[in-house]
Amino acid sequence: MLLALLRKEFMEHVLSLRFIVASILSLVLVIVSLIVLKGDYETKKEAYDINRTAFRKEAERRDSYSELELEGIQVERPPQKLQVSYYGLEKLEDKTARVMAYLVPVTYGQLYKSPVSALFPTPDMLYVVAVVLSLMAFVFSYDAISGERESETLKLALSYSVPRDKFILAKWLGGYFSLVTPFAVALVLAALIILVSRGLGFAPRQWAAYAVAAFASFLFIAVMFSLGLFVSCRCRRSATAIMVLLFIWVGMVLMVPNVSPYISNMVTRVTPYDVVENEIRQEVNDEVRGFMGEMGDIQREFGTRFRQGGVTAEQARQEFGERMEKLWDDLQETTNTVGERKWLEYERQLNRQVGVAKMMSRISPVSSYVYIVTDMAETGVRKQLHFANALREYQKLFRQYVHEKTKSSLRGRAHFFFGDRESEYDISDMPEFDYVGESISARVAGSLLDFGILAVAAVIFFMAAFLSFLRVDVI
Amino acid sequence: MLSVLVKKEILNNILSFRFAVTFLMFFLLIGGSMVMMAANHDKQRRDYYNATSAYRERVDQMRDFNEFELFGMTSRREPNPLSIFAMGLEADMSRSVTNSEMQGLQVGGTPYANPLFALFSTPDVAYVVSIIVSLLAILFVFDAVSGEKEEETLKLVLSNSVPRDALLMSKCIGGLVCLCMSFLISLGVGLLIARVSMSLVLAPTQWLRIGGIVLVSLLYISAFLMLGLFISTCTQRSGTSLMISLLAWVVLVLGIPNLVPVVARQMMPLPSMARMEGEEEAIRNEEYDKARQKMSRDMSREQRSALYNEARRAVQTRMELLQSNYENRFMQQVSLAMVMSRVSPSACFTYASTAFAGTGVDAYTGFVRYVHLDFRRLFEQSLHDVREASRSARAGVGAVDVKRLPVFAPKEQTIQLSLKKSLIDIGLLCGYTTLFFLGAFIRFLRYDVK
Numbered sequence: 001m002l003l004a005l006l007r008k009e010f011m012e013h014v015l016s017l018r019f020i021v022a023s024i025l026s027l028v029l030v031i032v033s034l035i036v037l038k039g040d041y042e043t044k045k046e047a048y049d050i051n052r053t054a055f056r057k058e059a060e061r062r063d064s065y066s067e068l069e070l071e072g073i074q075v076e077r078p079p080q081k082l083q084v085s086y087y088g089l090e091k092l093e094d095k096t097a098r099v100m101a102y103l104v105p106v107t108y109g110q111l112y113k114s115p116v117s118a119l120f121p122t123p124d125m126l127y128v129v130a131v132v133l134s135l136m137a138f139v140f141s142y143d144a145i146s147g148e149r150e151s152e153t154l155k156l157a158l159s160y161s162v163p164r165d166k167f168i169l170a171k172w173l174g175g176y177f178s179l180v181t182p183f184a185v186a187l188v189l190a191a192l193i194i195l196v197s198r199g200l201g202f203a204p205r206q207w208a209a210y211a212v213a214a215f216a217s218f219l220f221i222a223v224m225f226s227l228g229l230f231v232s233c234r235c236r237r238s239a240t241a242i243m244v245l246l247f248i249w250v251g252m253v254l255m256v257p258n259v260s261p262y263i264s265n266m267v268t269r270v271t272p273y274d275v276v277e278n279e280i281r282q283e284v285n286d287e288v289r290g291f292m293g294e295m296g297d298i299q300r301e302f303g304t305r306f307r308q309g310g311v312t313a314e315q316a317r318q319e320f321g322e323r324m325e326k327l328w329d330d331l332q333e334t335t336n337t338v339g340e341r342k343w344l345e346y347e348r349q350l351n352r353q354v355g356v357a358k359m360m361s362r363i364s365p366v367s368s369y370v371y372i373v374t375d376m377a378e379t380g381v382r383k384q385l386h387f388a389n390a391l392r393e394y395q396k397l398f399r400q401y402v403h404e405k406t407k408s409s410l411r412g413r414a415h416f417f418f419g420d421r422e423s424e425y426d427i428s429d430m431p432e433f434d435y436v437g438e439s440i441s442a443r444v445a446g447s448l449l450d451f452g453i454l455a456v457a458a459v460i461f462f463m464a465a466f467l468s469f470l471r472v473d474v475i
Numbered sequence: 476m477l478s479v480l481v482k483k484e485i486l487n488n489i490l491s492f493r494f495a496v497t498f499l500m501f502f503l504l505i506g507g508s509m510v511m512m513a514a515n516h517d518k519q520r521r522d523y524y525n526a527t528s529a530y531r532e533r534v535d536q537m538r539d540f541n542e543f544e545l546f547g548m549t550s551r552r553e554p555n556p557l558s559i560f561a562m563g564l565e566a567d568m569s570r571s572v573t574n575s576e577m578q579g580l581q582v583g584g585t586p587y588a589n590p591l592f593a594l595f596s597t598p599d600v601a602y603v604v605s606i607i608v609s610l611l612a613i614l615f616v617f618d619a620v621s622g623e624k625e626e627e628t629l630k631l632v633l634s635n636s637v638p639r640d641a642l643l644m645s646k647c648i649g650g651l652v653c654l655c656m657s658f659l660i661s662l663g664v665g666l667l668i669a670r671v672s673m674s675l676v677l678a679p680t681q682w683l684r685i686g687g688i689v690l691v692s693l694l695y696i697s698a699f700l701m702l703g704l705f706i707s708t709c710t711q712r713s714g715t716s717l718m719i720s721l722l723a724w725v726v727l728v729l730g731i732p733n734l735v736p737v738v739a740r741q742m743m744p745l746p747s748m749a750r751m752e753g754e755e756e757a758i759r760n761e762e763y764d765k766a767r768q769k770m771s772r773d774m775s776r777e778q779r780s781a782l783y784n785e786a787r788r789a790v791q792t793r794m795e796l797l798q799s800n801y802e803n804r805f806m807q808q809v810s811l812a813m814v815m816s817r818v819s820p821s822a823c824f825t826y827a828s829t830a831f832a833g834t835g836v837d838a839y840t841g842f843v844r845y846v847h848l849d850f851r852r853l854f855e856q857s858l859h860d861v862r863e864a865s866r867s868a869r870a871g872v873g874a875v876d877v878k879r880l881p882v883f884a885p886k887e888q889t890i891q892l893s894l895k896k897s898l899i900d901i902g903l904l905c906g907y908t909t910l911f912f913l914g915a916f917i918r919f920l921r922y923d924v925k
Contacts, residue, residue, distance in 0.1 A: 017715060021722045029730065036737045043740075047747035054753055092593050094583060109583040115564050115839040116812035117736040119825055121596055127733070132725055139721060143714075239618075242717070243496050246614060250500065250607050258598040261591035262511050265518065273588070274526035274549075274571070278533050285536070350589060357591050370594065384590045 009174020484649025
C-alpha cells in the first residue's frame, strides 16, 4: 500500500511543471556557478603563489634583523578549494596579513575588487539550497493536503481503506524524493566536474567535507519540506497555505539570519579594535622607549669603563652581552604580555557578540545550515578564528626567530667599541607560514549543535504534520 | 466605469488575507529595517569618532618622525547616513586606509572582526524592496486574471459591457495603489521612529536623495506588479501562474544579478594585486637605484636632496600611469558586469538606489581612485613637510604635527550627478514596466475567458 501511494505521489510530482522548474533551477544554477567559481579559485590560487614568493623576497631585501623585526613579514593563506561550492566568507579577500614581532597580526584587504560582485551575493551551492530549494520545498508541499482537500480528492482517497498514516508518509516521501532528485543529480555532476578539473584536485578530507555538506543540504531540505507539509495540513485553502509559507520563508530565509548580527551588535559591547590597538601600541612604545633609554645608559657605561681601562675587551663583551640579553628578554616578556592580554580581552568580547548572534539566528534552520556548510568548506566563521589563531601562533615563531637573531646583533653592538663584525642578514632558516586548516573531525564536532537543530526541527515538523493530518477534517 | 472598477479592485485587495499579510510584512520588514539600520549607523558613527580620536592621540604621543614613518597614517571616511536605506558598498568604503612610505598603501587592518556581517546580506531597505517586496508584488497579482478565470467570475464580468482594457487597467491601478500605499506608510513610520529614537538628522540634499530612492522603489514595485499581471494573462490556471511567476522571480532577482558579475570577472580578468605590487616595487627600486648611482661623496646635502626629489617625482609619475592603466581595465570589467546584469530589473534597482544613497559603484570607484591616486599624492607631498617640521621641533611628545597631515575627504557625488548616473536605470525600469504592461494588455485582449 505504502509503495503504491509513494509511486503515485512521486509520479505526480515528476510529471508536474514544478518539478521541471526545480530541475532547471537546480541543475543550471549549481553547474554554472561551479564552473564560474572554479575559474575564480584558479585566479586566486595563482595570485597566492605569486604573493608567497613576493613576500619572501620582500623579507630577504631587508638590511638587518632589526629591520625585519620592526617591519614584520607579510603572509597569506591559500584560497579554500571548497569555495567553488560554498563561497561563504571568501568574498572578504582578507587573506593577507602582516606579522610583526610585537603587535597582533592584522589582515588586509584590497579596494580593487569587483564592486558589482560585492553588491550581489555569490550564487554558490549554499545559495541554491538555502534560498532557491527552500522556496521550492514550500512550492512542492503547500498544496499537498490543502490542494487535495480543495479538489475533493482527499475525501475520495480516504473513503477507501487507505490508512491516514501511510497516506501522509507517502506524501512526505514522494514529495521529498521528487524535490531532492534533481539536486542529487546536480551534486553528482558537480562532483564529476571537480574530479576532472586539473586545477582543483580535492584531497580525501575535502571529499569528506563535500559529502558532509551534501548530507546537511538534504537534511535542511527535509526540514523545509516537513514545515510546508505541516502548514498544508493546517490550512483549508492552498492559497492561504502558500501565503503563510511565503511569509515564513521570507522571515526564515531572508530576515532572521540577516538581522541577528545587527541586533547582537546593539546589545553586546565590543571595544573597537582601533582603540585596543592604540592602547597596545602606547604601552609597547613606552616599554620600548624605556628599553632604548636603558640600552643607551649601558652603552655609555661600558664605553666609559673601557676607555678608563676598567675592563678588558673580552670582559666588556661578555658582561655587556649578558646585561643586554636580560634587558631584551624583559622587554619581550612585557610587550608579549601586554599584546596578549589586550588581544584576549578583545577576542572574548567579539566571540561573545558572535555567539549571541549565532544563537539568535538559530531560530531559523537556514542559519544552522549556513554554519554547517561554510564550516565544512572552511569558508565560515570557524575558519576566520582559526586563521587569526594560526597567525598568532606563527607570530610566536617569528618573534622567537628574530629575538634569537637580534640578540646576537645586540652582542654584536659591542663592535662599535671592540671592532667585532655584525652578524650577517640571512633568513634562509626563517620559519615559513604554512596555513593548515582544521581537521574534518574538529569541524564536524563543531557543527554537531547545528546538525542537532536541523534533525530535531525535521522530526518536530514532520510529527506536527503527521498529528495534524490524523485529525484533519476531510469533508 | 474605470473608477468603479478601480474602487472594486482596491476594496477587494484591502479586504483580502493576502493584503493583510503583505501590509504586516511591509510594516515589520521596512520599518524594522530602518530602525535597526539607523541604530547600526549611530554605532558606526561613534566608532568612527573613537577611532579618529584614538589615532590623533597616538600621533600626538609620537616622539619622532621615525615612529610615524613606521606605522603610517591611518584615515577613515565618515559613515554615510544614507547607507541606512541602501548599504551598497558602504562597508568597503568605511574600512581604514593606512599610508606609509615603508609599507605603501594598506586597506583594512583588523585581526578578527565579526564575520557574520559578511556571511549574510545586509537587511537594509534596498534589500527588503529588491528581494522581498518584488516577491510580494508578484504574489499580489499572480492570480489576478487566471484566478478569476478559475472562479468563473471573469466571464461573468466580461459578459456585461465592461471593456477588457478598463478591467485590466483597474487591476493594475488597484494593485499599484494598495502596494505603493503600504510601502510608503511603512517607510514613513520607519523613518519617523528612526528620526525620533536615533536622532537621525539629514541635510536637505539627503532628503532629496531619499526621494530618489523612494521613486526608484515605486518604479521597481510597478515593474514586478506588471510582470505578475502579464504572467497571469498568459496562463489559464493560478497554480501555473504561481510556478511561472516564481521561476521568473528567481531568475530575475536571484539568478541574473548574482551570476553575471562572476561571469564578467572571468571574461575580463584583472592582473592580481600581487603582480601590481611587484611592478610598483620594481619601479621604486629602479628609480632610487638610478638616483643612488648619480650620487657621489662630494655632493652637497642640497644636491642629494634634489636627486632624491627627482627620483620621488619619477616614481610618482610612473606609479600614476600604472595605476591609471589598471584602473581603466578595472572600469571596463565593472562596466561589462553592469551592462550584462541590467537585463534584470533587480540589478537596475540596486544600481539606482545605491547611486542615490552614495554607496553605489560610481561612489566606490571614485573612492578607490581617491585613495590610490589623489590622497596618496597628497600624503607623499605632505610627508616631506611633516618630516622637516618634526626635525626642527624639539624631540619628544608632539614631534609630529597632526595639523600638517592631509585631511582624508573623498568627494561626495552631487545629487545632479547621482541623478544623471541613475537615469539609465530609471529609464530601464520604466521600460520594463511599460513592456510588461503592454504584454499583459495585448495578452488580455485575446484572453479566452471561458
